[in-house]
Amino acid sequence: MPQFSDRIIVIGAGPVGLCLSLKLAQEGVAVCLIEALGDDNFLEQVPRAGTNHPATLEMLDAIGLYERLEPRGIVAPRFQYRERQDNALIAEFDHAHLKDDTRFPYVLQCERIKIVEEALKLAKAHPSIELRLATTFTSFTQDADGVTAQVTNPAGEDEAIRGAYLVSGEGARSIVRKDLDIAFEGFTYPDRTLNIEVAYDFRTHGFAERNYISDPDEWSNLFHWKGPPDRWRVHFPTEPEEDEAALTRPDALQARLQRFLPTGSDFDIVGTNLYVVHQRVAQKFRKGRAILAGDSAHVNSPIGAMGMNSGIHDAFNLAEKLAAILRKEAGDDVLDRYERQRRHVAVQHTQAQTIRNKRLLAEKDPAVRKKNHEELRRTAEDPKRARAFLLRSSLIESLREAEAIQ
Numbered sequence: 001m002p003q004f005s006d007r008i009i010v011i012g013a014g015p016v017g018l019c020l021s022l023k024l025a026q027e028g029v030a031v032c033l034i035e036a037l038g039d040d041n042f043l044e045q046v047p048r049a050g051t052n053h054p055a056t057l058e059m060l061d062a063i064g065l066y067e068r069l070e071p072r073g074i075v076a077p078r079f080q081y082r083e084r085q086d087n088a089l090i091a092e093f094d095h096a097h098l099k100d101d102t103r104f105p106y107v108l109q110c111e112r113i114k115i116v117e118e119a120l121k122l123a124k125a126h127p128s129i130e131l132r133l134a135t136t137f138t139s140f141t142q143d144a145d146g147v148t149a150q151v152t153n154p155a156g157e158d159e160a161i162r163g164a165y166l167v168s169g170e171g172a173r174s175i176v177r178k179d180l181d182i183a184f185e186g187f188t189y190p191d192r193t194l195n196i197e198v199a200y201d202f203r204t205h206g207f208a209e210r211n212y213i214s215d216p217d218e219w220s221n222l223f224h225w226k227g228p229p230d231r232w233r234v235h236f237p238t239e240p241e242e243d244e245a246a247l248t249r250p251d252a253l254q255a256r257l258q259r260f261l262p263t264g265s266d267f268d269i270v271g272t273n274l275y276v277v278h279q280r281v282a283q284k285f286r287k288g289r290a291i292l293a294g295d296s297a298h299v300n301s302p303i304g305a306m307g308m309n310s311g312i313h314d315a316f317n318l319a320e321k322l323a324a325i326l327r328k329e330a331g332d333d334v335l336d337r338y339e340r341q342r343r344h345v346a347v348q349h350t351q352a353q354t355i356r357n358k359r360l361l362a363e364k365d366p367a368v369r370k371k372n373h374e375e376l377r378r379t380a381e382d383p384k385r386a387r388a389f390l391l392r393s394s395l396i397e398s399l400r401e402a403e404a405i406q
């Protein structure tokens, strides 16, 4: 078996695995990237992430992805908090307050599938990346010199792949995390989120490209997803006992949308899906030569758009450290710093903020709702406080804090 003592095995060509591979390759490190999906079904993935925060855009730019994504996305500098009752605006935040903090004072609404499609093209073209599509990772072993990943290749044969380190970018169901017996600590919300994709221009009703809508009975999120032609996504909570077939019946979807925004005529619904939301962080991000990144290390509610963003931030942090180890500029212990930095961000930023975001939108106590909304309004109106708020919501503060962790 060839030794490949200097290469990194990355499992999963999701946004995290691909960004990690491209960054490692840029640093001169050889990568073997293993992905279960093949060319024939790679683009048939369920719609997921779509909002890319400023700090992530800087990273995507550094690996040549931003220029490919901007023309395929929507530049959105502003987002709103709204009250569902009377469709009233509570507060609007403008990323322009971050003009001295980032080259990208806006978010880019660009779906995960477009990111992985463009990143996959770059990975295919990179001589340092050996891309193994239609190859399923099944298990691994590690020893003092490296790791051996067991995979099932496109011919259906078992194959062993050797490398120096193995990174799990496999997503929430990570085999690596389970094999390492690492607890995935946290909880799962009892209610599922219903996503309805609609062809409609909600801006004509005063909405921004991203809207967080507060309501004691049925909070929601509304995002401009792509266009033209316009595609928007509306998220609603559902009761745990509600039947999926009943929830997604066309007349039930229309009735729900009409309650949300009475237009008097049917919405053009182009898709729907129901998903379960978890708030979990792996107890450890690293054991020996096996490392977790992205959803395999942490999962959270999409309210605030932090899952994929923070996963890409993991990837960049880790790539620099792995490259330094392989160039013999750093010892293996820098991977413990990766864990300290990124686990801190997962717990103190992404978990804390997404849990808080949901609580804010769903708050039932009228006095607390009033106080929260006034606080948001005052924050948005004061440039200093608005900037501080945006530094947190866009994850810039999380990166600065992580940098200070030794």
Ligand SMILES: Cc1cc2nc3c(=O)[nH]c(=O)nc-3n(C[C@H](O)[C@H](O)[C@H](O)COP(=O)(O)OP(=O)(O)OC[C@H]3O[C@@H](n4cnc5c(N)ncnc54)[C@H](O)[C@@H]3O)c2cc1C
Pocket (backbone or CB within 6 Å): 011, 012, 013, 014, 015, 016, 017, 034, 035, 036, 037, 047, 048, 049, 050, 051, 052, 112, 135, 136, 137, 138, 169, 170, 171, 172, 175, 195, 275, 293, 294, 295, 296, 302, 304, 305, 306, 307, 308, 309, 310, 311
């Ligand atoms: C409705 C919804 C909306 C969201 N919106 C946002 C948002 O706006 N912003 C945001 O930041 N996040 C958002 N998220 C979260 C985001 O989608 C995830 O955090 C992100 O996709 C995680 O990326 P990943 O690369 O870690 O894992 P994944 O995207 O899950 O990719 C994992 C990859 O690994 C492959 N794989 C898995 N197992 C194996 C195996 N055994 N062998 C080989 N390959 C394997 C899979 O095929 C896949 O390609 C949203 C999530 C949902 C559900």
